Amino acid sequence: MRNVVDAPEEAIRRLLSYLRQLDCMLQEGKRSFSSQDMAEALHLNPAQIRKDLSYFGEFGTRGVGYDTERLADELRSILNLNRNWEFVLVGVGNIGVALLRNPELRKQGFEIVMAFDKDPQVIGQVVGEVRVENVSRMRRRVEQMGTRLAIIAVSLESAQEVGDSLVEAGVEGILCFAPCYLRVPNTVRLIPIDIAMELGRLVYRL
Amino acid sequence: MRNVVDAPEEAIRRLLSYLRQLDCMLQEGKRSFSSQDMAEALHLNPAQIRKDLSYFGEFGTRGVGYDTERLADELRSILNLNRNWEFVLVGVGNIGVALLRNPELRKQGFEIVMAFDKDPQVIGQVVGEVRVENVSRMRRRVEQMGTRLAIIAVSLESAQEVGDSLVEAGVEGILCFAPCYLRVPNTVRLIPIDIAMELGRLVYRL
DNA sequence: AATATGTTGTGAAAGTGAGCACAAGCACAA
DNA sequence: TTGTGCTTGTGCTCACTTTCACAACATATT
Numbered sequence: 001m002r003n004v005v006d007a008p009e010e011a012i013r014r015l016l017s018y019l020r021q022l023d024c025m026l027q028e029g030k031r032s033f034s035s036q037d038m039a040e041a042l043h044l045n046p047a048q049i050r051k052d053l054s055y056f057g058e059f060g061t062r063g064v065g066y067d068t069e070r071l072a073d074e075l076r077s078i079l080n081l082n083r084n085w086e087f088v089l090v091g092v093g094n095i096g097v098a099l100l101r102n103p104e105l106r107k108q109g110f111e112i113v114m115a116f117d118k119d120p121q122v123i124g125q126v127v128g129e130v131r132v133e134n135v136s137r138m139r140r141r142v143e144q145m146g147t148r149l150a151i152i153a154v155s156l157e158s159a160q161e162v163g164d165s166l167v168e169a170g171v172e173g174i175l176c177f178a179p180c181y182l183r184v185p186n187t188v189r190l191i192p193i194d195i196a197m198e199l200g201r202l203v204y205r206l
Numbered sequence: 207m208r209n210v211v212d213a214p215e216e217a218i219r220r221l222l223s224y225l226r227q228l229d230c231m232l233q234e235g236k237r238s239f240s241s242q243d244m245a246e247a248l249h250l251n252p253a254q255i256r257k258d259l260s261y262f263g264e265f266g267t268r269g270v271g272y273d274t275e276r277l278a279d280e281l282r283s284i285l286n287l288n289r290n291w292e293f294v295l296v297g298v299g300n301i302g303v304a305l306l307r308n309p310e311l312r313k314q315g316f317e318i319v320m321a322f323d324k325d326p327q328v329i330g331q332v333v334g335e336v337r338v339e340n341v342s343r344m345r346r347r348v349e350q351m352g353t354r355l356a357i358i359a360v361s362l363e364s365a366q367e368v369g370d371s372l373v374e375a376g377v378e379g380i381l382c383f384a385p386c387y388l389r390v391p392n393t394v395r396l397i398p399i400d401i402a403m404e405l406g407r408l409v410y411r412l
Numbered sequence: 413a414a415t416a417t418g419t420t421g422t423g424a425a426a427g428t429g430a431g432c433a434c435a436a437g438c439a440c441a442a
Numbered sequence: 443t444t445g446t447g448c449t450t451g452t453g454c455t456c457a458c459t460t461t462c463a464c465a466a467c468a469t470a471t472t
Contacts, residue, residue, distance in 0.1 A: 035449075093304075
């Protein structure tokens, strides 16, 4: 084992949830735990937790368990979360505003450093801690700042166009809230969040 | 084949994306298509699309392909999306407001019929088309209205408590934006959306 | 009617991920 | 030092998903 590239995407998802749970444990003052404890908290199989971790190393002590703080540090290091990440936001509508005003993201190291919109009513306004700029300047500004990550929160109609501009500007990862499949080169990582689709999943078999 | 219960959860996710794509095709006036066409549009294997559909029936014509409108109808029927679904929203903060003001959801048949918050500043205000009520009345109102679905958009601290109340009130499905693992009986369907976690996935390997 | 071309539906193969079960290792007591 | 109890790390097996490959069917052409 210990082959990082073998770790399936689902394992990464779970590692993130382990980290989230570790922060809860720390807040409760729980300084160590077994895979059994974590499994009960997250409704998982303890072996799965151990296997997920084993892709990246040995972080526990046999007969004892895991040190909460140590594992949190290790996970942050594995997941590249022990630093700040800068994002550009495109589309300052309802969702965009919600993201700009959410202090939780910044706390976790995700900082929106620029925001763009096409609506003259919105351009120039300060939301959260950034001033909304005209989307026509987006490409140049993103190139200039060297921002590698973007969040698309525009309408279905504009999404592909905005995505193309971002890719041209050198963005390497996109989180997209628009309800469509964004075509991007496969050098660019794309994660879609479609709330209507999640509601659809919820409704299935009910 | 034709065994509905065998359809994996991932297939349901994909069916939803097929439906979304079909709506795009209809808008473009594309009245029929092959699994190959759809596969190219969504970056999938055509056999996977055919197999996903085959869990539920035969919807195409050999040698010809699929009728766009017919398949859209069939999928809406399979996915229970040919009717309106009523939701209760708890937490009218940034995300809650974004959901209430999003007309797209209603168009797709997802209607927020009640909204609750604990903040006196927010209670009584009309957002979108509903008046925000005091969360203390939530349980009674949900029981009364018989609402089966809920969206939790409250803080981490309140999420579990709110979830428990909703379950007691008879809710059967919950979409949760709070960054924690909600404990619910396994008769209740839970779908979590954690934006920070998705950003974390985006950042991994970058 | 026969042939060529195209596309579906699906059994079977290949590939992938999860869970079991146990050796390895730690802690503490006798 | 030896023994007991506990928990990790992991090879192996089983189950599930995806993909392949082809028969079945449709349409068009000669």
